[in-house]
Amino acid sequence: MKKSDISNISNAESVERAEESVRSSVQPSEKFGGKADRLFGADPVGLDESARGIVVLVIVGVAVGLLSGMFGIGGGTVIVPALVWLGLTQRNAAATSMLAIVPTSISGVISYATCGNVDWLAALLLFCGMFVGGQIGSWLLSRLPELVLRWIFVVFLVFVVANQISFVPSRDQHITMSVLTGVCLVLLGVVIGILAGLLGIGGGALAVPALSMLFNASDLIARGTSLLAMFPNSITTSVANLKRKLVHVKAALIIGLVAAVTAPFGTWIAGAVSPRVGSIMFAIYLCVLLIRSFFVAVKATRSARASA
Numbered sequence: 001m002k003k004s005d006i007s008n009i010s011n012a013e014s015v016e017r018a019e020e021s022v023r024s025s026v027q028p029s030e031k032f033g034g035k036a037d038r039l040f041g042a043d044p045v046g047l048d049e050s051a052r053g054i055v056v057l058v059i060v061g062v063a064v065g066l067l068s069g070m071f072g073i074g075g076g077t078v079i080v081p082a083l084v085w086l087g088l089t090q091r092n093a094a095a096t097s098m099l100a101i102v103p104t105s106i107s108g109v110i111s112y113a114t115c116g117n118v119d120w121l122a123a124l125l126l127f128c129g130m131f132v133g134g135q136i137g138s139w140l141l142s143r144l145p146e147l148v149l150r151w152i153f154v155v156f157l158v159f160v161v162a163n164q165i166s167f168v169p170s171r172d173q174h175i176t177m178s179v180l181t182g183v184c185l186v187l188l189g190v191v192i193g194i195l196a197g198l199l200g201i202g203g204g205a206l207a208v209p210a211l212s213m214l215f216n217a218s219d220l221i222a223r224g225t226s227l228l229a230m231f232p233n234s235i236t237t238s239v240a241n242l243k244r245k246l247v248h249v250k251a252a253l254i255i256g257l258v259a260a261v262t263a264p265f266g267t268w269i270a271g272a273v274s275p276r277v278g279s280i281m282f283a284i285y286l287c288v289l290l291i292r293s294f295f296v297a298v299k300a301t302r303s304a305r306a307s308a
Contacts, residue, residue: 043248044096046087053086057251061258064100068108068259069266071282072223073204074101074230077289079255088248095246099238100256105231107260111267112224119221122175122211123228125182129189130203130233137194147304150297156195157290160209164283168276169212169219181215188214189229203230205286219275 047053060082064075076097083093112118175181192206204226211222241247270278 042245043250044088044092044246046089046092047083047248047251048086054254056082056086057254058258061100061255062262064104064255065107065259065262066266066269067285068104068204068227069111069263069268070223070270070278071204071266071285072108072112072208072226074227074234075104075259076101077205083248083251088251092246092248095238095241095244096248096252096255098234098241099247099249099252100259101230101234102238103253103256104259104263105227105234107263108227108267109224109231111264112220112227115220115267115271117218117220118224118228119175119217120228121177121182122185122215122217123225125185126189126192126207126225126229127232129186129191130193130229131189133190133193133195134233135193136190140194147297147300150293150300154290154293154297157286157293160205161283161286161290163213164209164279164286167209167213168279169217169222171218171220171275173216173218174221175211175215175217175225185215203233205289208282219278220270223270 048056060079064078067073067078068075074097076094079097079100080093083096088096109118188207188210192203192210195206204223207226207229208219208222211217211225212219217225238247242249273281
C-alpha cells in the first residue's frame with residue numbers, strides 16, 4: 001500500500017472521529033436540566049439540577065399557589081426571580097413562568113367558581129381587551145427606553161398600593177352588567193394589556209383592584225374573575241414559547257402542579273379573612289413588589305448615568 005493511501009485512510013479516520021465527537025457533544029444531557037423530551041425538545045440548560053434545586057422549585061410552587069389563591073394573581077413576580085436565581089436566563093425564566101401559571105390558574109378558577117365568585121362574562125370581556133392591549137404594549141416595549149418602563153412600574157405600584165389601603169370592597173357587591181359596563185371592561189382590559197406588555201407582568205395585580213374600585217366587584221369576585229381572564233392568555237403565550245423552545249417544561253410542571261395543589265388553600269384563606277384584612281394583605285404583597293422594583297429602577301438609573 002502506498003504512503004499516500006495510508007495517509008488518506010488516516011485522515012479519513014481522524015475526520016470521522018472528529019465528527020463523532022461533535023455529534024456526542026451536542027446530544028442532550030440525561031440530567032434533569034438537559035434530557036430531551038419527545039414532545040417539546042430538550043429543556044433549556046442552566047437550571048440547578050441538584051436536589052437543592054428541585055426543593056427550591058417545590059417551595060416556589062407552594063408560595064405561588066398560596067398567593068394565586070389569596071390574591072387572584074398568576075405568581076410570575078415570584079417564579080421569574082426564583083428561576084433566574086437557579087440559573088435560567090431571564091427569557092427562559094419568563095417563558096417557564098407562563099407555562100407554570102396554566103395549572104395554577106385552573107386550580108384557582110375552579111376554587112373560586114365552586115363558591116360562585118367568578119363573573120364569566122366580565123372575564124371574557126376583560127380578556128378580549130387584554131389581548132388587544134398586549135399587542136400594543138409589546139409594540140411600545142420595543143420603542144420606549146427600559147429605564148422609563150421601570151419607573152412607570154414603580155409609580156403605578158405606588159398608586160395601586162395607596163388605593164388598595166384606602167379602599168375596602170364589600171363582600172356582597174357584584175358587577176352589574178350593561179352595554180356601558182361591557183365597553184368599559186374591554187377598555188380596562190386594553191389598559192391592563194398595555195401595562196402588562198410594557199412592564200412584563202401578568203394582569204392580576206392590576207385587574208383585581210380595578211375590578212373592585214371601578215366596577216364594584218367584591219374582593220372574591222375580582223380575584224376569581226382576574227384568574228379566569230389570565231387563563232387564555234397564559235395558554236396562547238405558552239404555546240408560542242414552546243414552539244420556540246424557550247420553556248423548561250419539567251421546572252414549569254413542578255412549580256405549576258405544586259401550586260395547583262396549594263391554590264385552593266389560598267382561596268380558603270381569602271374567604272376566611274374579612275375584606276379589610278384581605279386588602280391589607282394584598283397591599284403588603286404589592287409593597288414587597290414595589291420595594292424590589294424601586295431598587296431595580298435605582299440600580300438601572302445609576303448604570304445608565306455611569307455609561308453616559
